[in-house]
Amino acid sequence: MLRQIQVSELRVGMYVQSFCGSWMDHPFWRSHFLLDDEEDLQKIRNCGLAALWIDTDKGLDTEIEAPPSLAEPALEPLEIPAQERPRNRPRIAMSDEVVHALNLCARTKAAVLSMFSDLRMGKAVHPEQISHLIADISDSLMRHPDALISLARLKTSDEYTYMHSVAVCALMMSLAYRLNLPEGLVKEAGMAGILHEVGKMMVPAELLSKTSALTDSEFESLRRHPEIGAKMLLDTRHFSPRVMDVCLHHHERVDGSGYPHKLCGTQISLFARMAAVCDSYDSVTSERHGKPAWTAAEAIRKMADWKGQFDEQIFHAFVRCIGIYPVGALVLLHSGRLGIVMEQHEQSLLTPRVKVFYSSKLRMPIEQSVIDLGAAGEHDGIASLESVKKWGFKHLDELWSGISIGKQSIFNTA
Numbered sequence: 001m002l003r004q005i006q007v008s009e010l011r012v013g014m015y016v017q018s019f020c021g022s023w024m025d026h027p028f029w030r031s032h033f034l035l036d037d038e039e040d041l042q043k044i045r046n047c048g049l050a051a052l053w054i055d056t057d058k059g060l061d062t063e064i065e066a067p068p069s070l071a072e073p074a075l076e077p078l079e080i081p082a083q084e085r086p087r088n089r090p091r092i093a094m095s096d097e098v099v100h101a102l103n104l105c106a107r108t109k110a111a112v113l114s115m116f117s118d119l120r121m122g123k124a125v126h127p128e129q130i131s132h133l134i135a136d137i138s139d140s141l142m143r144h145p146d147a148l149i150s151l152a153r154l155k156t157s158d159e160y161t162y163m164h165s166v167a168v169c170a171l172m173m174s175l176a177y178r179l180n181l182p183e184g185l186v187k188e189a190g191m192a193g194i195l196h197e198v199g200k201m202m203v204p205a206e207l208l209s210k211t212s213a214l215t216d217s218e219f220e221s222l223r224r225h226p227e228i229g230a231k232m233l234l235d236t237r238h239f240s241p242r243v244m245d246v247c248l249h250h251h252e253r254v255d256g257s258g259y260p261h262k263l264c265g266t267q268i269s270l271f272a273r274m275a276a277v278c279d280s281y282d283s284v285t286s287e288r289h290g291k292p293a294w295t296a297a298e299a300i301r302k303m304a305d306w307k308g309q310f311d312e313q314i315f316h317a318f319v320r321c322i323g324i325y326p327v328g329a330l331v332l333l334h335s336g337r338l339g340i341v342m343e344q345h346e347q348s349l350l351t352p353r354v355k356v357f358y359s360s361k362l363r364m365p366i367e368q369s370v371i372d373l374g375a376a377g378e379h380d381g382i383a384s385l386e387s388v389k390k391w392g393f394k395h396l397d398e399l400w401s402g403i404s405i406g407k408q409s410i411f412n413t414a
Helices: 038-045 094-120 128-145 146-152 157-178 185-196 198-202 216-222 225-236 241-249 271-285 296-304 312-322 397-401
Strands: 002-006 015-019 051-055 330-333 337-343 353-359 366-374 380-384
Touching: 002 225, 015 337, 015 353, 038 128, 038 366, 051 225, 051 296, 094 128, 094 198, 094 225, 094 312, 128 146, 128 185, 146 157, 157 185, 157 271, 185 241, 198 225, 225 241, 225 330, 241 271, 271 296, 296 312, 330 366, 337 366, 337 397
Parallel strands: none
Antiparallel strands: 002 051, 015 051, 330 337, 330 380, 337 353, 353 366
16 A cells, blocks of 8 residues: 655655655665665655655555655645635636637546546656646636536536546636645646546446446445555656645545545645545536436535535635536526526625526516626525426526537537
8 A cells, every 4th residue: 555654754664665756856776665774764864855655565554544644834724715716817708718618628538538548558647748738727717717617517427537537627726726825736736636536547447337336345446546546646757746645535534534544634635635625526516327416506515514524614715616606506586587607706606697597486488688696786686596306497507508418528529
């Protein structure tokens, strides 16, 4: 089992798998070996590195039950900024950015598919293969923060694995912006989101698509994907410790109920705590084999009830990214009109822009129009979130996206 430790925890008998730093930062010509000499131990302790990876299957483990978090600032307490949008660039129209984001999702999906295929076959991969797409995703979030994140939910079950990576990438970057992280860490969060479930490439496809209950052995096999993925990334020697940590620990939970190491609290790195929220949200809002998708509004409400699983401050920041009334939410206005949330208001989470299309009083469609509930002089407001199932509406995502959505993927490149 791979485990990241502080250099101060290293002892003779451990198997060094990789150093967290450049090969020039340590005095050894090889990066993985059994540490069997006290003199070599002192060399490592004196070389200035803070952390390294060990393989407990090939050597001794630490004396503690769970590995420490990455050697990085905890950034606690998190200061959640007010309602302002990250990086104050002019916002373009949602409808315009949907066009850009649709093309970007298709290109990123194709790049992720290619990279995952290379990793599965043991080929060398480099961050540069997708770093330009991560920069493009950042630009999309700056132009309009709702478009790409909302579009990525419209994936089909057959493309879940690849589009889930794209979605979590965008969610991680949006959350990183919301937490006011530096630009370099925002991009690194995106890279971590892209690669967080790369280990599933080595899980049998029939297991991933199985619709019936998993057996105990199948469940355990599936739960090994974080360690498999971290080992795959470690073997490439091209990805940062934070990216590998997210791959290994995105299923950890703050209350210690997660896996693979049952870490708790700030034993879990900042990025991994962010990934726990982003990964869970996209998982439950996506249609998967045998599992219908929750609406974004349902997901936010239910995740808020999972007491102790997520870092509370990070989850609150995430809600500010998605909205109390997320894009695509069905809402009932005080006027009795039903509408679909089109985009978040820049100043208030409580007053999104809504496209009304149905009268709950007359029980019939009405002329569609977009209402800015935050506009001066607008007296209507949201009375309640409504269940799509209760009203029996279909294809509501077409109302906000303007895209015809069928059984085929909307993310195919030309």
